[in-house]
Amino acid sequence: MSAAHTDDNPAKLAEQHIRPNTGDGPVMLQVSDLHMAYGAIRALHGVDLTVRQGQIVTLIGCNGAGKSTTLRSISGMCKPQRGKITLEGREILGLPSHAMVRLGMAHSPEGRGIFANLTVEENLELGAFARRDKSGIAADRERALTLFPRVRERMKQMAGTLSGGEQQMLAMARALMARPRLLLLDEPSLGLAPQIVQTIFKIIREINAAGTTVLLVEQNAHMALNIAHFGYVLEVGRIVMARPAKELAASDEVRKAYLGGH
């Protein structure tokens, strides 16, 4: 697929593979021409993507393609050298991550980012760190614990003692405590048993149905494309395909490279 860029007729091929995310909702997140390097290691070479309000958008790609780097750039955890990021029309590139939370973005990082030295309850409450509305926090806490009953059972436990699946649930419950309008999820299924993966994806759908826009990074392309509205394929720091999720799941290239199809 990377050959698409060096083909005789790149414009035609690009058009075939990369289509704009045209949906009904207004644009929630717009990333354009994002370049990011870790010192000499260039991770992103001009990434463009759009997330519309109400959508689940997925970003799939192999290990090392730059998916996490894209999310980290969006949430301010790393500083891209070039590009533009807008959240609901507002320029956010260069803002510190703690400011993003106040703008309505929550990022559940790769590896879950659980504070092992805090109790489950303290972890959950940190999710609402930036908020002051007590009754709203209580309501969201109830909502999150209803979505993840396993977390409720473990409230007083040290978070480091949770199993992988429970930690993932805690990480997502915690992200919901910020009442985000945009939720960034980095590989929520990583290392989990298939059954738990099913549950996680079901809940992502419920969260989205309740009005939260989701940008989902996954290696499990099958599951991700199954619940997403729109999908992007990232390869060595470039978007190589962008299409509605159903079409992407059906395309030969994706089936071959990411869905294990032949």
Place this chain on the structure above:
Amino acid sequence: MADFFQTLIATIAVGSLYALVALGYTLVYGILKFINFAHSDIFVLGAWTTFAGSTVFLTKFGYEPEQSPWWLGVCVLLLAIFVCGLTGYLIERFAYRPLRKAPRLNVLITAIGVSLLLQNVGQLPGLALVRGPERVVTKPADQLTDREKSTNPEIAGDTATIREPGEALATLPFGSSPKRAPTILPDAVLNETVVASGTSKGGAKRGVIVLDQAIELVPDRGYRLEIARTIDGQPRRESLNLAVEPGKYEAGVELATQPRRNPADLDGARYTLVRDPLVPIRLLDVLIVASSLVLMAGLQVLVFRTKLGSAMRAVSFNVDTASLMGINVNFVISFTFVLGTALAAAAAFLYAMKYPSLQQPASGVWVLLGLKAFVAAVVGGIGNVRGAVLGGFLIAGIEFFGARYISTELRDVYVFGLLIVVLLVRPNGLLGSAVREKV
């Protein structure tokens, strides 16, 4: 037995000071994972600020230390906390923050540099904050030395009056000679026994009281007479020591006091005979322990029961993820630094009250003191708040009991010996564990 309890009291008083300083090391280590070697110099700054602040106040308003108003202690404590907190903030902001992403060794070396900087600035000859009374010398005008002439003496006829500024009582920076901090906290022995009180009747000899009741003086205990008299209409209190053998004394017997150059006429004076306790409990020690415990309990609540405390523990675990929670990491780190330095300032204030002879800022005495507090933090498990408190009391215990019952010369050896033993048996310290509960 009395010795034992006296040593125990010293352990608790000094242990709580070690604990306060150890908390500063542990808080900073918990968050930034390096040893802030400048922490002991912050302690020195606190002690010298206490000296300078109280000296300036007492001199400017003409109080004797014993008469200082009760709120002066609070004000000087707040001043020390402010000065140390601000210095701690600036050190973190300008020396450590630029190195946040640098290898820990670089930060460690910077910390040593900051420590040396503080020591050397601290002992610079300073500008006088307050001076003692002006010195006025009068001499014949024709005997003036050249130096005296250069000070613009006032010459009237053939006498010259030379005015020299008074001695600098407190300077900023603090200079390189030791000073004595005024004791501005109240101190008294709390558990004394009043054996008798009454009015001295008759008796022509000076310096002698005449009992108006029977008393018994037991052996091996100190006795003191508190005398209240009226001299020229002014009430006057003084404290005299008895110079008599233990035994029973009837009413009407004369009791001699320790001879003085100019003994007072005690006829008609109110007297109170006080027996020293076996184990004196001093108000100052009680204040030290009480304020340290309040601070430690407050810190405990802050770290483990508040949102800011959760944020501190989150930052200590993972800075990046903490910022994703909406936590302003820079603020939390600055806050932690200021908190640690404020605790050191409080400890330094209390220390200057208990041990008012302050060595000059770069003295090795301070370095050793800071090192012991650091050892306390390591013994308890560095990064662990409760461990620092435990370590503080343990270190003081081994130091004071060792000094009392084994040998005074080796008191520092016990401390570092304990460190070695603990590190061999539990490398993470007593309360430190692999699943860290760190701040």
